[in-house]
Amino acid sequence: MKAFAELLDRLILTPSRNAKLRLLVDYCRTTPDPDRGYAVAAITRDLDIMNVKPAMVRTLMEQRVDSVLFQYSYDFVGDLAETIALIWPVHGAEQMPDLKLSPVVEELRSASRSDGPKLIEKWLDQLDDQGRYALIKLITGGMRVGVSSRLMKQALGDYGGKDVTEIEELWHGLKAPYLDLFDWLDGKADKPENLAPSPFRPVMLATPTDEEELAKYTPSDYIAEWKWDGIRVQLTSQRGVTRIYSRTGDDISHSFPDLVAAVDFDGSIDGELLVGHMRNGKVGTGTFSDLQQRLNRKTISAKKQKEFPVFIRAYDLLQDGQEDLRGLPLVERRKRLELFLQHLPTERFDLSKQIEFSQWNEIAELRLNPPDPVIEGVMLKRKDSVYVPGRPKGPWFKWKRDPMLIDAVLMYAQRGHGKRSSYYSDYTFGVWSGEQDNPQLVPVGKAYFGFTDEELKQIDKYVRDNTIDRFGPVRSVRAEPQHGLVLEIAFEGLNKSSRHKSGVAMRFPRISKLRWDKPASEADWLPTLEMMLN
Amino acid sequence: MEPEELLRPTPKGLYCPPAGFYIDPVRPVDLALVTHGHADHARSGNKKVIATPETLNIMAIRYGQDFAGQRSSAVFGEVMDINGVKVSWHPAGHVLGSAQISVEKDDMKIVASGDYKRRQDPTCAPFEVVQCDVFITEATFGLPVFHHPDDRDEIAKLLKSLEQFPERAHLVGAYALGKAQRVIALIRQAGYHEPIYIHGAMQQLCSYYESQNIDLGRLEPATVDGGDKAKFAGKIIIGPPSAFADKWARRFPDPVSCFASGWMRVRARTKQRGVELPLILSDHADWDELTQTIKDTNAKEVWVTHGREEALVRWCELNQIKAKPLNMVGYEDEAE
Incomplete structure (x- = not known):
């Protein structure tokens, strides 16, 4: 422990x-089995143990300490745990032999709810304060340590010298404490076979591109599709088990019971998860902020499901029944996909349509005037591309719509972390609002990248x-109409937000230019932003 | 005699009416008795100062030779008579030269302990328990959540991180008087003999400690000659915590910011300061030391000052010891 x-x-x-x-790699190297496997599972939240309410631990404590x-x-x-x-009130545990993580996890797995308090009390007595903190976080399920499941898998890959996609592919068939996985990573055994139904298939990603780069490629080798502003998912259903995975292999099925219920097939679809939205009496594609009503939720009410129904705009078929299609060229997979979709309910699955074009400049023009506001660019995929995990350069490109731009005024600066701890590197910026002759700045966002190291030094000095x-x-920071630093901010979209004073929230804001030349009084006004709302 | 007739809190500091002196006054007075050299206890501008020789030297280093009109040395264990009040000095174990001051007249004996700790410190004399009627205790870490871990474990964390991140400089924030020297001495005790680089603000005090036969090993200034950042990779640099937010910190390669302080016990404080590697090392007593010391002195009454007074007063109530907070202002120890 x-x-x-x-x-x-x-x-x-x-x-x-x-x-x-x-x-993480050092921990895996220096910690024996099965402790390290349980630790990995605790961090990726794949550990299935009895959950204890913080109030129960508090009750234990109240018997020992004056209230x-x-x-x-x-x-x-400020933090209960x-x-x-x-x-x-037990000291001297530092001197006792270390309580191992594995017996704790194993006992918690088999313990009944009524055994809980006694066990926990016993362990709290055996641990030092750091160990007690870890134990309480473990049993109350509050393991927030800034490590995503993806990062953990990357660490396991680094540890064993394997590609992370191999680990992602295996992941959902594995069980803590992952002895077979570690044996393979340690070179002591073959790669474990994935026996779980509906495993994740590591996704193929696109690289960003522009007109200049595309000139090097032949347009007729590629197909084009719209790039919709949703989330990339893989929906797999095999042997009666349906899972919806995020692009990093996290199982997000629980957020979308309505979609899962509509699945009655054997296969694996790659596509964009979007939300439907009533607009002018017709169901249209909802915006990303509509979609956010459905994301990162443990449970989802029937009302929300009805109000924001989700569907998949499919662009690839990886598995059809018993057949793995990933080795086929894209055009073949598209044909299979079109056939496959014919049997699926249209309100839950539709096809990502191809855009007709013969020259790159046609694409360039379409990209500037997309037929739907929820489109954020175009995707270009080589017709003969097979489906491979990762981000190879060449077969798939994404060509995003140009970002939105505004000029804002720097208001606050915060010191960064790590390498940047002696620099003011996180910036809050605002735009003008109120009366023309008495303008006030209202903060509209925060950005901490987009500038060069040299620019960082300049802003730091200014701050x-x-x-x-x-x-x-x-x-x-001083920010008045006659004195202030104007930052050109690039962002991907703007949502309404009741949590922000300005009423708007930017997506993916970053600093695109320092406008030392521009007087603060000429920065943008809030109504300009409000007009950009989608 | 009531204890308040012998010693009482005033806006200038603890005052002894029969003898006319103040202990650790926050404003200039005629006669000041100073427990130790930290800036919130030892201030310049008094007509006369009595303190241990080390504290007087430290005050001269920090404020210049003319820090007081007159000065007089106090020797541990000897009793001095000031206008009929018996005053004696006893080690407090806080920093080099730190003292508790015992004040006695008729049947009343009060010990003002200043700042103190109970555990062993290679850079100063250990705390001595003095039996008394009234014990005045600090309460910087006066909450039962504060239990300082073993010093050796904390130093081991630092040395382990040096091995784990040999390409990164390890910047240890430590208060310039006392903490810095103790951290260095502990690192040496752990068997680390590489040069340790120190911030300019620590130079004089480190030299002074060395002149008092406290071995700090090889110390070098943390300056860059010809922009050679790389020489600090995998090295320990010690500086005042305030310097970390400063441009000074940029000369080091990808620094791991460490902070040696009792406050590092609380994770929110660690995060708020942007500390990556907290070292829980304090020159103040933790909760168990505070409560043990109160018991050890056999005091019938306890006065609690600077810190979390209410919790320690509560503990005294639960243990049937009369206690009150002194509510004195001007003693802050955020950088501890």
Whole structure:
């Protein structure tokens, strides 16, 4: 538990992806089975153990600590799990032999609900404060350490010298503590066979492109499709098990019971998950903000399901019954897909249509005037491309619509993390609103990339020279009509937001240019943004 | 005699009416008794200062030779008479030269402990328990959540990270007086003998510690000659915490920011400061040390100052010891 607890604490505080990977790889290298497998499962949230409510742990604690002292402590620390871990009145556990993670997990798996408190009390007595914190996070299911399931798989790949897509493909057939996986990664056994129904098939990704690059390729080698602004999913159904995967292989089926219920086939479809939306009496394609009503939810009410029905705009077929189609050229797969879709309910599955064209400039023009506001660009795919995992350069391109641009004024700057901890590198910017003769800045977004290292130094200097107030790591920067730094902000879309004072929220904002030349008074106004709402 | 007749809190600091002195005054007074050299306890501009020789030296380093009109050395264990009040000095174990001050008249003995800790520290004399009627205790870490771990484990975390990230500089934030030298001494005890690089602000105090026969090993200035960043890869650099947000920190390759402080116990504080590797090392007593010390002194009454007074007062109530908070202002220890 000591090594696991230490790992969690370091992951929470480590900002850099590479440093996280190193911590995870080192942990796998130095920790024996089955502990390391359980740790991996805890981090990817694939560990199926008895869940305990924080209130139960609190009750245990109240029998040991004066409630007034507890309240003072909780007020100071601010986090219940941490307060309990720190205040638990047993010291000297540092000297005791380390309690292993595996017996804890195994006992929790087999324990009945009524055994819970006794077990937990016993362990809390045996652990030091760091271990207690890890235990409480483990049993209350609050393992938020800034490591995605994808990053964990990457670390496992790094550890065993394997490609991450191989791990993704296997993942849903594996069970904690992953002994067969580690044997393979350690070179002691063959790759485990994936016996699970409906496994994830690592997805094929496109590289960004532009007109200049496309000139090197022959238009007739490619087909074109619209790039819809939804989320990329893979819907697989085999042997009666239906799963919807995100493009990184996370199982997101639980958010879409309506779509799962509509599945009655054997196969695997690659497509864009979108939400339907009533518009002018017709069902149209909903925007990304409509779709957000359905994302990242544990459960989804019947009302939401009805209001925001989801469907898949299919563009590829990877599996048809017993047949793996991934080795066929794209045009063949498209034909099979069209046939396959004929038997599927049209309100849940439709075909991503091809765009007719003969020259690249036709595509360039269409891209500027797409027939639907929910289109964010075009996809170009080689007709003879087989389906391979990862992002090979050449067979598939995405050519996105140009980003939206506004000129905003820098308002606040916050110190960065890691490499950037001595730089003010996270910027909040605003646009003007209110009366023409008494304009006020209202914050509309935050960005922390898009500039070069040299530009970062310049902005950092500007922030330090123009600070008017400080709150912890944040500085408030002078921003008036006659004095302020104008930033050109690029973003992918704008949604309505009741959580922001400005009423709008940007998607994927970044700094595209520093407008040292532009007076702050000439930055954009909020109504300009409101007109861009989609 | 009531204890308040012998020592009482005033806006200038703890005042002893029969003798006319103040302990750790926050504003200039005629006669100041100073427990230790940290800036919130030792200030310049008093007419006369009495303190241990080390504290007087530290004050001279920080404020210049003219920090007080007159100065007088106090020796541990000796009793001095100030206008009929018996005053004696005892080690507090906080930093080099730190003292508790015992004040006694008639049947009343009060010990003002200043800042203190109980665990072993290679850079200063260990805390001495003094039996008294009233014990004045600090409460910087006066909550039962504060339990400082073993120093050696914390140093081991640092050394492990050096091995794990040999291409990154390890920047350790540490208070310039006391903490910095203790961290260095602990690193040496753990068997690390590479040069340690120090920020300019620590130079004088480190030299002073060395002149007092405290071995800190090889120290080098953390300056870059000819822009050679790479020489700091996998090295330990010690600087005041405030310097980390400063341009100073940019000379180091991809630094791991570490902070040696008792506050690192609380994860939210660690995160808020952008610390990547917290080292829980404190020069103050933790909760168990505070409560144990109160018991050890056999004091009938406890006065609690600077920190989380209410929790320690509550503990005294639960243990049937009379206690009150002093509510004195001007003693802050955020950088501890």
